[in-house]
Amino acid sequence: MNNGADDITLILSDINMPKMDGLTLLQKLQEIDNPALKTVIVSAYGDMENIRTAMNRGAFDFVTKPIDFNDLHLTIEKGLKEITGIREALEDRKKYIAVQSDLSTAYRIQQKILPQNFPAFPNRDEFSIYAEMHPAKDVGGDFYDFFLIDDNHLGFVIGDVSGKGISAAIYMAVSRTMIKGIASQILDPAACLSKVNSMLIPESDINTFVTVFYGVLDIKNGIISYCNGGHNLPYRVKNNNTVSQVENTSGLLLGKLEPIEFETKQIQFTPGDRIVLYTDGVTEAMNEMEKMYDEERLVKYLENHCPENIDKLVKGIIVDVLKFMGKGSQTDDITLLSLEYCGVE
Numbered sequence: 001m002n003n004g005a006d007d008i009t010l011i012l013s014d015i016n017m018p019k020m021d022g023l024t025l026l027q028k029l030q031e032i033d034n035p036a037l038k039t040v041i042v043s044a045y046g047d048m049e050n051i052r053t054a055m056n057r058g059a060f061d062f063v064t065k066p067i068d069f070n071d072l073h074l075t076i077e078k079g080l081k082e083i084t085g086i087r088e089a090l091e092d093r094k095k096y097i098a099v100q101s102d103l104s105t106a107y108r109i110q111q112k113i114l115p116q117n118f119p120a121f122p123n124r125d126e127f128s129i130y131a132e133m134h135p136a137k138d139v140g141g142d143f144y145d146f147f148l149i150d151d152n153h154l155g156f157v158i159g160d161v162s163g164k165g166i167s168a169a170i171y172m173a174v175s176r177t178m179i180k181g182i183a184s185q186i187l188d189p190a191a192c193l194s195k196v197n198s199m200l201i202p203e204s205d206i207n208t209f210v211t212v213f214y215g216v217l218d219i220k221n222g223i224i225s226y227c228n229g230g231h232n233l234p235y236r237v238k239n240n241n242t243v244s245q246v247e248n249t250s251g252l253l254l255g256k257l258e259p260i261e262f263e264t265k266q267i268q269f270t271p272g273d274r275i276v277l278y279t280d281g282v283t284e285a286m287n288e289m290e291k292m293y294d295e296e297r298l299v300k301y302l303e304n305h306c307p308e309n310i311d312k313l314v315k316g317i318i319v320d321v322l323k324f325m326g327k328g329s330q331t332d333d334i335t336l337l338s339l340e341y342c343g344v345e
Contacts, residue, residue, distance in 0.1 A: 009083045010076065011039040015050050023050065024055035036086045038079045042067065113173055114143060118311060122248035126219045126344050127154060130311040132318060134330075141168030142279045142333035143176045147183070152219050155183045158277040158337050159212040160231065167208075174203055174256070175210045188228035189214045190262035193254065197229070197262075200255035209255040213277055215339075221342045222269040227262050229254050232280055239272030243299050246275070271343030274310060275294065276302060280323040281332035282317065288327045297324070311339040 009027070015022035023040050029039060038060035043051050051062050061075050061081065087130070120129055131144040141161035149155050155177055161168045178196045186192045193214055213234060215226035224248070230253035234246045251262040269275075278298070285293040301320055305313055313335045321334060 008089075009036060009038065010079050011037070012042065012059055012076075013039060014042045015044075015047070015054065016056055022156075022185045023053055023057060026054060030058050036083050038083055040075055040079060058280065088111070113176065115146060120146060121148070121282065123185045123221075126342055127217060128310055128340045128342060129156065129338070130314050131158075131335070132149065132314055133333060133335040134318060136281065136330045141172050141336035143172045144277070144335055144337045145176050145180060146337070146339075147180055149183055149187065149216065153187065154217040154339075155180070155210060155214070156193075156217070156277070156337060156339055157214040158234075158279065158282075158335060159210050160229065160279045160333070160335075161210045162208055171208055171210065171255075172201070172280060175200060175212070179212065179214060183214075183216075187216065188264055189216055189225055190249070190251070190264040193227050193229050193263045194260065198258055199253040200300060201258055204255040208313075209253045211253045215275070217339065217341065220344060222271070222273075222343065224267045224269055224275065226266050226267070227251060227264050229262065232278060232283065234275050234277040235302055236267065237276060237302055237306055238275040239270060241303065243302045243306075247293075255310050269341040271341060274313075274338055276313070277337040277339075278317075279333060279335040281330075281334040282321055284332060285321045285325050285334065286328050287325050290328075293321055310340050314338050 011025075013022045013025055013034075017025075020028075026039060026041075029037065029105055041051065041054040041062040042065065043054070043060045045064050054062060060079050063072050079097070086275075114133060115131070118130055120281055129146050131146070133142050133144060135142070141163055142159065143155045143161075146147065146154065146156040159172070159179075161172045161173055161175065178199055179192065182192050182195045182199075186195060193212060210229075211231040212229040213226065213231040214229070215224050217224050222336070226249070228249045229251050234247055235243055236246055237243050246267065247265060249263040249265050252260050283293055283295050283298055298317070301317055303315075305316055317336055318334060
């Protein structure tokens, strides 16, 4: 055993003692509830009734008199090995609980960072927007955001950070904050992403980057200006229920290379038109047969559910993806954002 009462790990006790017998000692030790504290009982040869009682009260092992010191040495060695394993397991459990606590805190922070209240702009009738993210782990690397740049322009963005876990969540928060901050100063999407890319490079390590699709809706005339930074291209759902993929722009993922030539393109929306943004966690979701959900299935769902409200549409896609996965594991974050232009009266 070690020095100090708190450091005792192994007790060697005779059943017969003058003030407190060994069986009573075992009962008292059970009250301490320390799985890393073990007791070896010494008893007279043949005293099986007391030995049985001692084992029922938590004794680790026993030796009989006259003591065979080789047997005692092996018993103590076995006990210390058991104690070492228990202590390591307890330490691992403490670390696991600490990590889980950190992840739980990070998840709550992440959920607060992303807009959660809908309708997001209850006093604005010119547009409607809805988004959801379902992380594959406790915290994810996907993000979405939307914000009024001024009274006539709405910014909206979806992104996917490489990797998962806390590091991806931190990089996600940094990317989102930068985009929102620069968007308030630079209206053009390509110029905005170019500036954000330059700012992200010093924050990135060799394996870290982010793909982004960023758009700005001119609320007065329904024109969406957008720039794609290596992300999955969104789908436009027109008010006549036709679905088509948005045209790509020049530009690559953010946080790795500089300079990159980003490009802004425009789409003219009419009242009732929608745009559906998503991350690859949707189309690359796999079922137990390792078959992907893919773009074709997403387009078919959009075609079959065009008339639905955008919140119901987004929720429905997520449910459809999860049903498709079945018993398959979710290995990536599932994130969607949908914007509908309602027009100006």
